[in-house]
Amino acid sequence: MTARERLVRIGEVAREAGVSVRAVRYYEQQGLLTAERSPSGQRLYRQDAVTLVRFFQQMYAAGLTSQRIAQLLPCWSSGHTDAEQRAMLRAERDRIQAKVDDLQAALDRLDEVIAITDAHP
Amino acid sequence: MTARERLVRIGEVAREAGVSVRAVRYYEQQGLLTAERSPSGQRLYRQDAVTLVRFFQQMYAAGLTSQRIAQLLPCWSSGHTDAEQRAMLRAERDRIQAKVDDLQAALDRLDEVIAITDAHP
DNA sequence: CTAGAACCTGACGCTGACGTCAGAGGCAAG
DNA sequence: CTTGCCTCTGACGTCAGCGTCAGGTTCTAG
Numbered sequence: 001m002t003a004r005e006r007l008v009r010i011g012e013v014a015r016e017a018g019v020s021v022r023a024v025r026y027y028e029q030q031g032l033l034t035a036e037r038s039p040s041g042q043r044l045y046r047q048d049a050v051t052l053v054r055f056f057q058q059m060y061a062a063g064l065t066s067q068r069i070a071q072l073l074p075c076w077s078s079g080h081t082d083a084e085q086r087a088m089l090r091a092e093r094d095r096i097q098a099k100v101d102d103l104q105a106a107l108d109r110l111d112e113v114i115a116i117t118d119a120h121p
Numbered sequence: 122m123t124a125r126e127r128l129v130r131i132g133e134v135a136r137e138a139g140v141s142v143r144a145v146r147y148y149e150q151q152g153l154l155t156a157e158r159s160p161s162g163q164r165l166y167r168q169d170a171v172t173l174v175r176f177f178q179q180m181y182a183a184g185l186t187s188q189r190i191a192q193l194l195p196c197w198s199s200g201h202t203d204a205e206q207r208a209m210l211r212a213e214r215d216r217i218q219a220k221v222d223d224l225q226a227a228l229d230r231l232d233e234v235i236a237i238t239d240a241h242p
Numbered sequence: 243c244t245a246g247a248a249c250c251t252g253a254c255g256c257t258g259a260c261g262t263c264a265g266a267g268g269c270a271a272g
Numbered sequence: 273c274t275t276g277c278c279t280c281t282g283a284c285g286t287c288a289g290c291g292t293c294a295g296g297t298t299c300t301a302g
Contacts, residue, residue, distance in 0.1 A: 011277095021279085022261065023260060025281095026259065040269090041267090041279085042279055058227050060258095061224070061227065062224055066258080075238055079238065080241060081238040089235050089238070100225060100228065103182070105179065106179050107221065111214065113197060117196055118207075132247095140290095142248090143289095144289080162297085163249055163250075181288095187289080
């Protein structure tokens with residue numbers, strides 16, 4: 001027998017995840033998120049949708065595209081990967097690491113300027 | 122007497138800075154870069170234009186807009202700032218720092234998945 | 243002198259994650 | 273019943289840093 005989960009509507013998902021309703025619909029359109037439908041056609045999400053949406057936001061912030069996230073979602077949910085997915089995971093990781101280094105360099109640059117300009121009032 | 126500097130054309134600036142010619146023109150349009158003009162109208166840059174362009178790229182990579190860079194350029198070149206500029210500098214610094222933290226979190230997340238999927242062949 | 247590379251000024255196109263508007267239906271409260 | 277909020281499906285708008293094409297001039301090598 002299937003466990004009776006509490007289903008929530010799109011507004012609640014959006015609010016709890018801190019994104020817009022439009023964004024949540026967009027994730028569905030990109031194949032990242034699926035929802036049951038009420039008889040009247042309203043989307044009904046399981047609780048973990050909120051967690052998923054937060055995860056998407058984190059990946060977007062890290063520079064991944066919807067397509068990449070969609071391709072890597074199985075790794076996340078099933079814990080299993082093929083060679084191509086492992087390669088993508090590593091590529092994204094390296095890209096993010098490089099970006100962190102770039103940002104750190106820019107940060108150091110700004111801190112330099114801040115230090116200098118703080119010394120000259 | 123003004124020192125006779127070696128002036129370079131836009132193609133050389135772009136090549137040495139690793140960006141497109143279009144990008145260099147764009148920077149001028151955004152008020153980031155100025156150039157003398159040859160009698161025939163070609164842009165002539167001083168050597169340090171290359172350094173500047175690289176700096177712009179670094180700031181762009183850090184998420185600053187053209188407008189922000191333009192507003193902060195005086196700080197960089199003259200070493201002098203007003204209160205507003207100092208506030209902007211700090212705001213950008215904090216934003217970048219936050220972004221670094223976000224990226225680091227995403228990185229840890231991916232590394233987790235990589236570790237797990239490497240264990241399950 | 244001539245071919246080709248490099249340069250010029252517009253001006254439209256692109257990308258990706260949404261914002262926003264229009265028009266219509268759904269749902270609990272008073 | 274109706275008021276008001278939530279939701280639906282399209283579909284066009286946005287923004288920023290360029291890419292790209294058109295149509296023309298200019299510089300440079302041979």
